[in-house]
Amino acid sequence: MSSLIDSTSSIPYGDDHGEDGPKANPKLRIDPVAVSINLRPRQTAAAKEHFEATTPKFELTKFKVVSTLAKKRWIQFALIVPNQLIFWLVIFSGLFGTLDPGLNFATAITWYIWFAIVFVLMVVVGRAWCSMCPFGGFGEWIQRKTFFKRTQKTLGLGRKYPQKLAAYGLISSAVSFIVLTFIEEFFNIAGPGTPADTAFMVLGIVLFATASFLIFERRTFCRYLCPLSGLIGSIGAIGAAAGFRTKNRDACYSCESKACMRGGEVGYGCPWYTWPGSAESNSLCGLCTECYKACPSGNVGLYVQPPLTSVIAPSRKRMDIAVVSALLLGLVVFQQVNALNIYTNLDNFLNAHTPFGHYPNVLDYVGLIVLFALVPAALFKVGALAFSNITIKADKDLPFLERHSAFRNFFMVGMYGMVPTIGADYFARQLPKFFSHATRIVPAVIHPFGGSNKFLYNYSMLGTHGIITVQLVIMAIGVAASGYATYKIARREIASNNRDLATLYLVSATLIMGVAIALLYIPMQAAN
């Protein structure tokens, strides 16, 4: 019965009455309810200009293979299942396998391989990981009470993410990333330390995710709470996947069902709260294919775009993404610095003289992250003071994302510009573990539950100098991309009387910060 009520295909109504129903009379297929005639006009005059720069050209779903696969309801299930198997293996081998973190499958795959793969996917594609993520997948199966079918009834409370927190967009995700990283450092999970700790961490995330899926509707967890959402959402903008977008925007506006958002007969409404009709960045498209399936007029396609498009081109820059970028910058620089002796001295000092007696000391952990996040903020504030011509409006009543100020103008341009540097930094920092120990996956796989064969155990793909060189090359690419992105964004969006000088200042600021961060890799000596 519910499927009858819920069928959105009834608008405009077709002739799908099932086999036992009477045949539709084609003569009568006129709109019986002339209701929409009084609707106010939509304001879409500025759409062309607003979306021009971000509209991707290359449609992947033009290829039969891609479109056929994307139409299959099981496609995401098929992507999730391998990862799902791996993570259960991680939990079991972490709990019951060998205690040697270098040989245990849990630690070896998680810390040597998985993180590197996630970062590569993030930088090259965007939210590719999200489409196959076992955590979100597991929660979603339970929430939908099915592995991949379109059901109409869901399990759980179906609450909305609290309005006050949602107003700050992805910032909650960045906070949860910082908290998770603290836990990793505190228990030395990522070192890697005791394999059981890795298993507990994975289990903890599964429980947290599943609980969130049962409390909130759709993928509230993935968008707002997942520790990686802010990271992938901001840095993934570098990637080449534009995500699912509309083919013809006017058709989207005049669409009566909006099945891509509300859910249709074959597809769920977007679990990520993204509308193909107005998406201009890949950062909130989870590549789950639901809108593609749901669209009643086949007006959605999967598109690719040149790298950096979602960093540079969007007309609407989001303050939450700028703040998330600054926080993530603070976190990754903290992780670089904590490999240096000077940090060890500071941490020991604080542990001895404050109530917190364990590495990493909460004070220096939070303090340094905030401090490093404030460096770009301060630089952009100086720029705003020196070059901006925006008089700050008294708009404190506006929601967080909608406020305007001279500082925000410079900060958003600068932080969006910094995104490639931050992405390169996260990637480069992951390299020592990968190059030094990735081959340990071989003995770990051969003996997932322990064993003595240490074949390839001590093999390093690259030496210290080699690693540093690769790190510097990656950073150089990131910093150069940042300079370019900052230049492009500033030319278009900076509000200044002297746009050339302001642009020069912003580009210099991003380059200087980028170079400073890159140079940290030399004293770090390829430390993990």
Next chain:
Amino acid sequence: MKLFTHNQESHKATAVLTDRCAGCQECLVRCPTNAIGFNEESWIVEINSELCVGCGQCERLCPFSAIVIEKELSVLESQLNRHYEASGSVFLSTQETKPMIKTFDAALFEASRCLECPDPTCVKGCPAHNNIPLALKNLRAGDITGARSIFEETSHIGSICSRVCDQKSQCEGACSLALAGGEAVSIGALEKFIFDNSRGELPKSETPSKKVAIVGSGPAALGACYRLVEAGITVEVFEEKDYLGGLLNYGIPDFTLPAATLERVIDELSTAGVAFHTGHHVSDDELELLRSRFDSVIVAIGANIPIRPKVDGIESAISIDAMDFLVRYGQSIRESTIEYELYGKKILIVGAGNTAMDVARVAKRLGAAAVSVEWVNAKFAKVRPDELDEAIAEGVDVRFQTTLVATAGRVATLVNTSHDDPSKLPSIIESSKYTEEFDLIVMALGYRKGGDIKVVDPQYTLGETPSPKWSSSGILSKNHNRNQVIGNASWLRERKTRAIAPIEDQSIYAVGDFLYGPATVVEAMASGRNCADRIIEAI
């Protein structure tokens, strides 16, 4: 003239969740007060709390729940007294019992409560899809005739519909104000006011060349009749009974639908040239004859075979069908030929639907005590809530979860049932049997299709109807419906009725209840009208 009140303190209670507003403008296009604007820079909507009246249509329609309306509905309170009090005795009363608007001022006031929604859910809720906001707009401008003509674009029998429709689950149940938890605009009372205080004009057909015969004179027949007359087609109506209007005549008692109202409608049609033949039974053979004499024949004989309960001894007992009861005693009240044979008697009515309530209330008017038994749980009953309330206010003893299992002479054996699941039939609790004496048993269990016209044999039924938690308008009366399109279920019903094409067998058409089983007056009327449209197109 718009009369909104604004609560200054509640201005903050509206918000757009800027993080996930996708700028689709589903809210903007529907806002009755233009309180929602669009920010082209951020590509999201903005809401002006000062203009917002809190109807919450935006909140209900937002696909991403990105808009929050927490302010109270700030529309003037209705001044119409909807509460029915059976003041004193209803003995021999023919007074109408439904709420009524008496003055033009009161009508203007009530009409001014209409928000004139750009996406009027009331229109979806009305099975005839009357353009209610536009009609009320005309009324507000003082143009009653204009208002009537808007209604007449979709329904000519507004004077009848306004009295017999279950507005609470149709137009008024779908009214934005009701969906927002407030008191709906009294659309029914306004429609009644408009039709009672204006005259419709039907063109008198001049030397028409086409002729259509209609078998039956109920709502479906009347609906078709008006449409055909408008198109200048000659219509002849053949009614089996010796009175016109089918169920509308005695089937609905005068305290709900006064005889004069129906007479006015029939007079209007007669004046326009429709020939009514009463006491004219049409059999299969005669249908063939009609087919040869007319261009088309519409069969609108309704669903008039009473459903009988399977009860021991019911055939031999002092029992009567509801329709027979209503005709006999309705006639006696109307014509003041009461013989007081029911005075002081005790009547058992099997069933507690709308017809059962009518029977019980007629009995009360004749001085009898009425007991109505219905085996389903009161929560799942199909009776109109206002009808039930009025009956109880008049002193009818309505017993839900009770049923008749046997009769012997005047002794009826009743039993209680347990019924917790609406998808299952109630089960009888054997231990709860008790007996009671009654002077008359009236069977009011509804009707089914039937009769002796076999040339056209409609087979279709509407089948599954939406879940009970939906009002029959198809619009969930609570806030938020998990992102389903408002009115989806009414669309579903609409699609089903439309898809059941009027059976067309060499210019014979079946319409209304005869086509798809018992439904409402307004649905039958709309069915007749649609059929007439097809005939006009075909001719």
